[in-house]
Each structure stands twice: as structure tokens, then as C-alpha cells.
Amino acid sequence: MDIKSGHSSPVMTDSPPISSSRLTIRQNRIPYSSAATALSQNNNLLLTVPRKKTGILDDVKSNGWLDAMKSSSPPPTILNKDNISSDATDMTYREWTQLKYPSALTSFEKIMSFAKGKRIALFLDYDGTLSPIVEEPDCAYMSDAMRSAVQNVAKYFPTAIISGRSRDKVYEFVRLSELYYAGSHGMDIMSSAGETLNHKHLSRTLSINEKGKDVNLFQPASEFLPMIDKVLCSLVESTKDIEGVKVEDNKFCVSVHYRNVEEKNWALVAQCVDNVIRPYPKLRLTHGRKVLEIRPVIDWDKGKAVTFLLESLGLNNCEDVLPIYVGDDRTDEDAFKVLRDGPNHGYGILVSAVPKESNAFYSLRDPSEVMEFLKSLVTWKRSMG
Numbered sequence: 004m005d006i007k008s009g010h011s012s013p014v015m016t017d018s019p020p021i022s023s024s025r026l027t028i029r030q031n032r033i034p035y036s037s038a039a040t041a042l043s044q045n046n047n048l049l050l051t052v053p054r055k056k057t058g059i060l061d062d063v064k065s066n067g068w069l070d071a072m073k074s075s076s077p078p079p080t081i082l083n084k085d086n087i088s089s090d091a092t093d094m095t096y097r098e099w100t101q102l103k104y105p106s107a108l109t110s111f112e113k114i115m116s117f118a119k120g121k122r123i124a125l126f127l128d129y130d131g132t133l134s135p136i137v138e139e140p141d142c143a144y145m146s147d148a149m150r151s152a153v154q155n156v157a158k159y160f161p162t163a164i165i166s167g168r169s170r171d172k173v174y175e176f177v178r179l180s181e182l183y184y185a186g187s188h189g190m191d192i193m194s195s196a197g198e199t200l201n202h203k204h205l206s207r208t209l210s211i212n213e214k215g216k217d218v219n220l221f222q223p224a225s226e227f228l229p230m231i232d233k234v235l236c237s238l239v240e241s242t243k244d245i246e247g248v249k250v251e252d253n254k255f256c257v258s259v260h261y262r263n264v265e266e267k268n269w270a271l272v273a274q275c276v277d278n279v280i281r282p283y284p285k286l287r288l289t290h291g292r293k294v295l296e297i298r299p300v301i302d303w304d305k306g307k308a309v310t311f312l313l314e315s316l317g318l319n320n321c322e323d324v325l326p327i328y329v330g331d332d333r334t335d336e337d338a339f340k341v342l343r344d345g346p347n348h349g350y351g352i353l354v355s356a357v358p359k360e361s362n363a364f365y366s367l368r369d370p371s372e373v374m375e376f377l378k379s380l381v382t383w384k385r386s387m388g
């Protein structure tokens with residue numbers, strides 16, 4: 004996921020599905036060396052992203068927001084006008100899985116051959132991965148079957164949920180205390196204080212969770228909280244007359260959902276968001292699935308959260324650890340990239356029912372295939388004795 008440059012706002016975007024790919028993107032970040040060095044000099048996490056000060060609807064259109072909004076979250080399958088999935092579409096998907104991103108189910112044996120003698124560390128995105136995408140963000144419930152699959156897998160492998168949602172919200176959905184949680188796209192990480200989360204270079208806060216247990220919190224964007232709260236209030240106010248808009252408080256980020264807004268009003272949504280964040284050069288905008296996400300301009304993302312968790316759990320740079328990350332969204336690409344290119348080599352698994360470019364190695368079609376994959380991991384582990 005990169006910052007789209009050359010426009011008035013720091014639009015973070017990345018590849019839409021292959022069929023509609025047309026945005027030019029460029030990386031514009033402070034280089035990341037390691038979680039430890041970045042965090043020991045906390046100010047280095049700040050990204051400098053210049054923004055021009057103009058503010059008209061044309062600007063929103065020309066800077067690519069609308070294009071990105073339209074291309075976000077394609078339907079699970081592209082249907083023809085009779086609502087029948089076409090053979091051509093199926094063929095394209097099959098080719099995509101055969102040639103570029105093999106199914107993690109059909110390649111299960113192969114993946115496991117790399118996992119032999121290694122400890123698997125599992126990272127799971129929430130929306131679109133453990134729960135299907137639904138119209139109403141507050142109703143993205145996880146099925147009991149999925150919860151039990153996650154619970155079983157966590158008995159054998161350290162398992163973390165890394166979500167764009169607030170950590171509290173994602174915990175409310177998942178309700179499994181044995182997992183690690185990273186909310187706000189990795190900017191809010193929690194583990195039980197008794198666990199091994201123990202990073203010598205990093206500032207952390209001892210806190211108490213809802214059950215009264217001691218926990219470690221790591222929140223690299225805590226200084227942004229007052230700013231985010233202000234922006235949240237302004238966004239609620241400025242979008243209140245646009246039917247269907249939902250502004251979601253994700254603690255260190257704010258999501259402005261337009262899934263239920265008529266397409267003719269999307270430019271208006273974009274304009275409201277642009278107006279609100281324009282005075283805040285330390286905030287940036289990213290595109291998710293029918294959602295505009297406002298977050299601090301710090302060099303921290305889901306990829307950094309994965310590295311942080313691996314380091315904290317003593318699982319980094321180990322020949323005998325295989326990290327696996329399963330996710331469906333643009334923000335998950337940062338984690339896929341870290342596993343593909345970083346020192347902690349592992350596998351990214353993209354959840355997608357349509358062909359798209361990704362930094363992942365493998366693919367799964369939808370949350371039901373994710374559940375099958377989790378169950379297969381458990382069966383494999385049990386068979387190893």
C-alpha cells in the first residue's frame with residue numbers, strides 16, 4: 004500500500020483488481036530498519052507527506068479518490084447481466100490461482116512441507132477474512148464455527164488478530180482471550196502481561212483489561228489520540244446529512260464508510276473528508292473496502308505490527324519459525340510484503356474471490372475457505388503427534 008503522489012492529498016492506495024488497475028503509485032516513506040530502532044526513536048515514526056492547500060470538488064476527483072472509491076471492494080464474483088457467473092470469469096480466476104497465487108488448500112501439503120520442524124505463527128485479519136463482508140460494519144459477526152476453528156488453531160500455534168478496527172471492537176467480535184490482538188491497523192497491540200510480549204527497546208504500558216487482568220499495551224500513535232478524536236467529531240458533524248454514511252471510531256484511526264451511500268453522493272463524502280483532514284498534515288487517508296480510513300502519518304502498519312509481534316514473542320529471525328498471515332484487504336499487503344521480503348520469511352495468503360495483484364504467495368477464496376485452512380492446520384499438527 005503506497006502513497007499516491009503528485010496530488011493535493013496524501014492518498015494511500017494500492018492495486019485494485021487486475022481488470023480495473025489504473026492508478027500509478029509510489030512509495031514515500033521513511034525507510035524502516037527494525038521495530039526496535041524505529042521505536043526507540045519514536046519521532047522517526049513520523050512520515051512527512053506534503054499536501055497542497057486547495058479545496059474544491061474537482062480536486063477530490065482529480066486526485067484519484069473517486070477512482071479508488073469506485074474500484075474498492077469488487078463483488079465476490081463478477082456477474083453477467085443474468086446474474087450468472089460467467090465461464091470466462093471462472094476461467095480467469097482458475098488461471099490466477101494456477102499461475103500466480105495458488106490456493107492454500109490445494110497447496111496445503113507443499114506449505115506444510117516447509118513447515119516441518121518449524122513453529123507456525125499465525126496472523127489473521129478480521130473483516131473479510133474471519134467474517135464475511137456485510138453492509139453494516141457493526142454486524143460483521145464471526146460464526147461460532149469460525150470462532151471454534153480459531154480457538155483450536157490457537158491451541159497449537161501463537162495466533163494474533165490484526166485488524167483496522169479498534170482493538171476493543173475486534174475483541175468484542177472474536178471473544179477469545181488466548182489470542183494476541185492488534186487493532187487500529189496494528190497501532191494498538193495488546194498481550195497478557197504474563198505472556199512473553201517483552202521487547203526491550205520498546206515503550207509499553209501496563210494496563211488492565213476488561214476482565215481485570217494485567218496486560219501489556221503497545222500504542223505507537225498514542226500522541227495522536229486528541230487529534231483523532233477531534234477529527235472524528237468533525238467527520239460525524241460534516242457527513243451527518245449524507246444518507247448512508249457511517250463514521251466509525253477505530254481509536255487511532257477513523258473509518259468513513261460509504262458502502263450504503265448512493266454512488267452519486269460519493270464525491271460529496273470524499274469532499275467532506277478532504278475538508279476535514281486538510282488542516283491536519285499529520286493525518287493521511289487510505290482506501291479500504293468501500294471505506295475511507297484516516298490515520299496518523301507514522302511509519303507503522305500491519306507489516307510493522309507483525310514484525311513487532313514476532314520480535315516480542317521471540318519468534319523473529321528464527322530458522323525454525325514459519326509466520327503465516329491471512330488477509331483480504333489492501334492494508335494486509337504491508338504484512339504480506341514483510342513476510343515475502345523481510346528477514347522473517349513466511350507466507351501471505353490473500354483472501355479474494357477475484358484476481359488481483361498481491362504480495363501474498365497463496366490465496367483462499369473466502370472466509371469459508373479460511374476456516375477450512377485453519378482446520379487443516381489443526382489436523383496436520385495433530386497428525387504430527
Ligand SMILES: O=P(O)(O)OC[C@H]1O[C@H](O[C@H]2O[C@H](CO)[C@@H](O)[C@H](O)[C@H]2O)[C@H](O)[C@@H](O)[C@@H]1O
Nearest residue numbers: 129130136137138140143166167258262292294
Ligand atoms: O483490517 P480489517 O479487520 O479487515 O478491517 C478493515 C475494515 O473493516 C471493516 O469494514 C469493512 O467490513 C465491513 C463489514 O463487513 C463492511 O461493511 C465495510 O464496507 C468494509 O470496509 C471495519 O468497519 C473498518 O473499520 C475496518 O477498518
